[in-house]
Amino acid sequence: MTKTKIALVQMKMTSDSKKNKYIALKNIKKAVKKGAKIICLPELFTLRYFCQVEKHSNFNLAEKIPGPTTEMFSSIAKSFRIILILPVFEKKASGFYHNTCVVINEKGQIIGKYRKMHVPDDPQFYEKFYFTPGDLGFKSFKTSSGNLGILICWDQWFPEAARLTVLKGAEILFYPTAIGWHPREKKKFGKSQLESWLSVQRSHAIANGVFVVAVNRVGTEKQGNKKLEFWGNSVVFDPSGNIIKKASQKEQIIICEIDLKKVEMSRRHWPFFRDRRIDHYKGLLKNPKEA
């Protein structure tokens, strides 16, 4: 059995985290009805994207792992016998907060977690204020439905992240995401930004012979006088870089059957791994000298 069905829950977040969890549950139920075995939620799915502003009280939103959110969704995973990819704003210890994603298996057990390694900081994406960069490295998790690599949003732009996760064994890369347009930039740069985002992920699929799955939020979120328009477009690429399914910019569940045999097939026909020059890659571990 190399075939499995994955679901991408592209959702809009309210300001009420209980409600967001309820919406997620409702979508999970729909996905289960359609036969999904692995279900992925968007980055920080229980919350509006609070990183639009730097506000100390937002640290109250963080929780421990295991904690209330993982407990609720562990029992959901168990009762539906599904694998859940569950983003959580994690409090590791006082002063240590992470943008984390937990993998829960069909028995309801947490089989591991990934802490976002590359943390962005851009106007209205003030993640460096909130999140300590991940300290667990790049990870792949063995499940009954294949080896799942987890990366989060900004990690998307780093070929190193995809490569390292695949070298750990991943056959599918999941990227819970919160990406969108600054409304003032959308007209001039919006199309190019979205296409760049798709192109980079497509290339991870090709360069690594791996399925790539990005799960984004939708909706325009306001924080004071600031606004972000999350662009949806959640997408599944096969290991040759073809789009299997792609969402629009609406709330949507994407259900997609994938065949893990394609991973091996793609790596045979595009045998990049054979030819990596690991004897000459040391420079990747250094920053350049001044220039």
Place this chain on the structure above:
Amino acid sequence: MTKTKIALVQMKMTSDSKKNKYIALKNIKKAVKKGAKIICLPELFTLRYFCQVEKHSNFNLAEKIPGPTTEMFSSIAKSFRIILILPVFEKKASGFYHNTCVVINEKGQIIGKYRKMHVPDDPQFYEKFYFTPGDLGFKSFKTSSGNLGILICWDQWFPEAARLTVLKGAEILFYPTAIGWHPREKKKFGKSQLESWLSVQRSHAIANGVFVVAVNRVGTEKQGNKKLEFWGNSVVFDPSGNIIKKASQKEQIIICEIDLKKVEMSRRHWPFFRDRRIDHYKGLLKNPKEA
């Protein structure tokens, strides 16, 4: 002065290497008339793509550097005061042959060479038979028209190659190339293969904030009963991944003005370099354990 004009000579090769050099010269003259300062020729441009077959006598086609081809084109570079990116089938020493690219400055001096680091081997692309993998590492060359990184064809599929060359200072990545379709595969996979090729290079531009220039050959080449249809589509991407110019599948010179200021601009707005996790990239230097 951050602006410069580059030319991509997309050409068809004959079985006569003198004629190919003459065609290249004719194209260089045309490009010079249009103001080109940096001119790039396709991979192994003096020759039909002999790697379609494994034939020992083909090693006779290799030459030393400096040698007849670099001498001829050094004097051309000097007389037109241009920078030339000149692929050569190089004989380093008896038994050591490389797929090489030389950079010649506007004084006619060879300022450096790059030896293809990732060597492919695929039906009708039997490069491992001919070429020892490069022993000079990844390189960028400082010129009066910017820092030029050179990579060759198969290197295109390796994000490590682009990253390392940019970490050496490259502002433009040149990829002399010989890629095409197996005629029997074209109908089923041709479109997807071409798009993958474009997508991966586009992503190098985005992930590294660098201009990417691929210069391919065109024409159908027969070797015995074997055939390859080289797909042209030579292309220039700006550092945000937008296509500035792209060729069709005909013989063609692409002339393209680029502004190196865009490199800095792109890296400010997409600050990926800031966030690389060099403390966690060691795995890139290893191959995975058995699985």
